Amino acid sequence: MTDMSRLRNSTQNQGEAWIGLNNTGGNRTWHWSLPGVEYIHNDSSWNLNGRTEPGPGNCVRKRDKLVDVSCDRTMWFICYDDKLILIKENKTWEEALDYCRESHRGLVSITNPYQQRWAEVRAKNASSPFVWLGLRYACTLNLWFWVNDKLVCYEKWSSEGKTEDCGRAVGMMRGGPYEWVSQRDNKKYNFVCFK
Numbered sequence: 001m002t003d004m005s006r007l008r009n010s011t012q013n014q015g016e017a018w019i020g021l022n023n024t025g026g027n028r029t030w031h032w033s034l035p036g037v038e039y040i041h042n043d044s045s046w047n048l049n050g051r052t053e054p055g056p057g058n059c060v061r062k063r064d065k066l067v068d069v070s071c072d073r074t075m076w077f078i079c080y081d082d083k084l085i086l087i088k089e090n091k092t093w094e095e096a097l098d099y100c101r102e103s104h105r106g107l108v109s110i111t112n113p114y115q116q117r118w119a120e121v122r123a124k125n126a127s128s129p130f131v132w133l134g135l136r137y138a139c140t141l142n143l144w145f146w147v148n149d150k151l152v153c154y155e156k157w158s159s160e161g162k163t164e165d166c167g168r169a170v171g172m173m174r175g176g177p178y179e180w181v182s183q184r185d186n187k188k189y190n191f192v193c194f195k
Contacts, residue, residue, distance in 0.1 A: 018077035021060040023068070030060070034082075084108055085193050086122040086131065093169040093185035096132045097147060100193035107134030108192040109146035112154050120178040122192050130171030130183060132191035137182070139166040148194075156180050 020033035030039045047065035057068035061075060091099060100107045110116050110133060123131045134147040142164070144152050156172075158179035171183040172192075183189075 016061045016063045016075045018075055019060055019062050019066075020078075021066070022071070023058040082118075083195050084118055084122050085195055086125055086190060087193060088125075088127050088190050090128055090188035090190060091132075092188055093132050093136070093183075093191075096189075096191035097134070100134075100191065104193040104195050106148050106194050107132060108194055109134045109148050109150045110154060110156075111146075111150050116154065116156055116178070119172060119192055120176075123172050123174050123178060126174045126190040128189040129174050130181065130187075130189045131174065132189050133170045133172055133180070135170035135180070136185070137164055137166070137168040144170075 021030055021039060022033065023030055030041065032039050045066050047063075047067050057070050059069060059071035059073075060066050061069050061073075062078070085104065087096070087099065089099075097107050108115075108119055110119055119131075119133070135144055135152070136147060137144055144164075146152060156179050158173070158177075158181050161179060161181035163182040165182075167185050168182045169185040170180045171187070171189055173179050173181065
């Protein structure tokens with residue numbers, strides 16, 4: 001429901017707007033235009049007008065609910081501004097931190113399930129078994145901290161993954177369930193930066 005509210009607010013009450021959901025090939029399988037993002041069908045999101053499934057249109061517009069329509073209509077559209085980027089270079093945690101700070105805004109911090117989901121979309125395309133996140137263990141303070149000073153208010157540790165020891169940082173699994181695992185920070189993995 002949060003995604004729908006965000007989508008509704010982003011149109012700024014301009015009425016109908018295109019979103020990046022479409023049906024290619026006429027197989028009635030919906031796809032997001034953003035690569036690597038899977039569409040999860042939810043009947044309550046659609047305005048079916050008494051039908052049991054979406055109609056014959058191959059593109060989707062949004063007002064209060066989703067409606068499939070012909071792709072040749074002219075209307076407002078909504079763009080997605082992606083803030084995360086996967087760097088497919090294997091670096092130590094410190095090297096990844098330096099790279100992200102020099103080339104982007106920093107290593108990613110994850111403070112809610114929504115951010116976790118977007119990081120997962122990036123991680124699944126990694127060429128290493130884990131991707132570095134911006135979470136590191138501070139021995140002197142005996143705590144985990146995000147390097148951008150965000151509070152650790154959301155966690156997704158694997159059952160055996162939270163080792164509290166010096167020289168440790170978090171690697172997120174490349175595949176599902178995309179849990180976090182404490183890793184020696186001298187290992188070399190791909191990493192996710194904030195743009």
